[in-house]
Amino acid sequence: MTIRATFTGWGKCVPPVKLTNADLEELVDTDDDWIVERTGIHERGISHVETTDLAEVAARQALAAAGLEPADVDMLILATVTPEITCPSNACVLQERLEAVNAAAFDLNAACSGWIYGTTTASSMITSGVAERVLLVGAEKLHWVMDYWDRATCILFGDGAGAAVLEPSEDGDGVLSTDLGADGGAGRTMVFPTLGTRGELSQIRDPFMHRLHFDGQAVFKIAVQGIERSVRRAVDRAGLSLDDVDAVIPHQANERIITAAGRRLGIDPGRVVLNIATHGNSAAASVPMALCDGLESGLIQPGSIVVQTAFGGGVTWGSTVTRWGERVTPLGVSDATLPPCDETVFDLLASNRDFYAPLHAAAEPTETGSYC
Numbered sequence: 001m002t003i004r005a006t007f008t009g010w011g012k013c014v015p016p017v018k019l020t021n022a023d024l025e026e027l028v029d030t031d032d033d034w035i036v037e038r039t040g041i042h043e044r045g046i047s048h049v050e051t052t053d054l055a056e057v058a059a060r061q062a063l064a065a066a067g068l069e070p071a072d073v074d075m076l077i078l079a080t081v082t083p084e085i086t087c088p089s090n091a092c093v094l095q096e097r098l099e100a101v102n103a104a105a106f107d108l109n110a111a112c113s114g115w116i117y118g119t120t121t122a123s124s125m126i127t128s129g130v131a132e133r134v135l136l137v138g139a140e141k142l143h144w145v146m147d148y149w150d151r152a153t154c155i156l157f158g159d160g161a162g163a164a165v166l167e168p169s170e171d172g173d174g175v176l177s178t179d180l181g182a183d184g185g186a187g188r189t190m191v192f193p194t195l196g197t198r199g200e201l202s203q204i205r206d207p208f209m210h211r212l213h214f215d216g217q218a219v220f221k222i223a224v225q226g227i228e229r230s231v232r233r234a235v236d237r238a239g240l241s242l243d244d245v246d247a248v249i250p251h252q253a254n255e256r257i258i259t260a261a262g263r264r265l266g267i268d269p270g271r272v273v274l275n276i277a278t279h280g281n282s283a284a285a286s287v288p289m290a291l292c293d294g295l296e297s298g299l300i301q302p303g304s305i306v307v308q309t310a311f312g313g314g315v316t317w318g319s320t321v322t323r324w325g326e327r328v329t330p331l332g333v334s335d336a337t338l339p340p341c342d343e344t345v346f347d348l349l350a351s352n353r354d355f356y357a358p359l360h361a362a363a364e365p366t367e368t369g370s371y372c
């Protein structure tokens with residue numbers, strides 16, 4: 001019998017403090033109607049804690065849902081583009097926090113496609129016998145790199161985390177196929193210049209270098225086409241047709257991207273999970289949070305064919321096709337939660353506003369998206 005990697009636990013962590021469109025109207029020249037019409041977003045989470053804290057809550061929920069203890073896990077993969085720290089990896093920081101003492105741990109950066117790359121890696125580790133129980137986490141504190149004076153980017157992104165446990169199955173369920181791809185040349189459309197070693201040390205906290213550089217329209221077009229092609233390839237590789245798909249869990253970048261890609265694929269919108277209205281784009285955390293919502297809403301049923309698909313910085317893309325197992329409810333629930341926050345969203349964003357203010361004191365700097 002074929003061994004596949006199947007999802008046995010899932011969990012998410014949503015920051016309690018929200019940045020609403022009304023809040024954004026006080027920060028930049030925008031309005032609720034424009035944001036909702038162009039993106040579908042009403043509010044997004046702004047984290048008062050670090051990426052690890054978000055990841056920990058989601059991970060504990062996923063472990064409880066799988067009926068496992070942290071020490072049962074032998075591999076921990078953390079997909080993130082906003083790690084709290086790069087050495088040790090954020091995955092190792094999380095491993096210590098969870099006391100997942102038997103787990104190898106590493107970070108994975110494929111930006112918004114991180115969850116799909118991570119699922120593919122976890123699945124390969126399991127089917128090759130390298131690992132048995134993989135804890136996969138997608139966690140982001142994206143507001144840290146957002147310029148809350150720049151209306152073209154700051155309306156889009158939010159913070160959060162999602163997690164899952166994957167284990168071997170011989171019952172015919174699990175990850176059936178995957179499709180991954182990248183186009184480094186097109187990566188210039190979406191860049192965080194300072195999250196690496198490039199440049200002079202003195203530039204590390206230069207606000208122009210720090211902010212997200214982003215060509216929204218170019219990304220939009222690449223995303224719609226990229227998602228369509230990737231989903232078709234993954235479904236083909238699984239030996240299935242699009243009519244067999246019961247649930248689509250897309251990366252939540254923009255409601256219009258999801259709708260346009262769904263239309264091209266001919267997928268009934270009722271089979272597509274949409275939660276961007278309340279979360280915004282949370283990069284590597286977005287698909288696993290939507291996966292939890294797909295399970296909670298009952299869209300995913302025992303044996304469902306589930307397509308997870310994403311597109312993001314790099315540029316990268318990917319899709320997985322999974323036959324869901326018999327269980328769609330958690331075995332247990334963790335009492336892990338974030339600490340309460342007594343600050344307002346404006347308090348939480350005050351340091352971003354101060355940091356980027358010099359860029360907006362005079363004329364706008366170089367157009368966004370032209371960094372590379």
Ligand SMILES: CC(C)(COP(=O)(O)OP(=O)(O)OC[C@H]1O[C@@H](n2cnc3c(N)ncnc32)[C@H](O)[C@@H]1OP(=O)(O)O)[C@@H](O)C(=O)NCCC(=O)NCCS
Nearest residue numbers: 030031034038112151152155216217219220253254311312
């Ligand atoms: C960013 C995005 C929402 C912009 O939507 P759009 O329809 O392309 O809008 P445009 O960039 O053409 O801007 C249209 C106008 O609205 C203005 N505008 C931009 N942001 C605005 C805002 N928040 N509020 C009001 N007006 C805004 C622009 O300045 C422009 O004005 P102009 O015509 O006077 O120059 C859209 O391009 C997008 O979602 N791109 C992909 C995002 C994405 O997927 N990111 C991550 C991928 S992982």
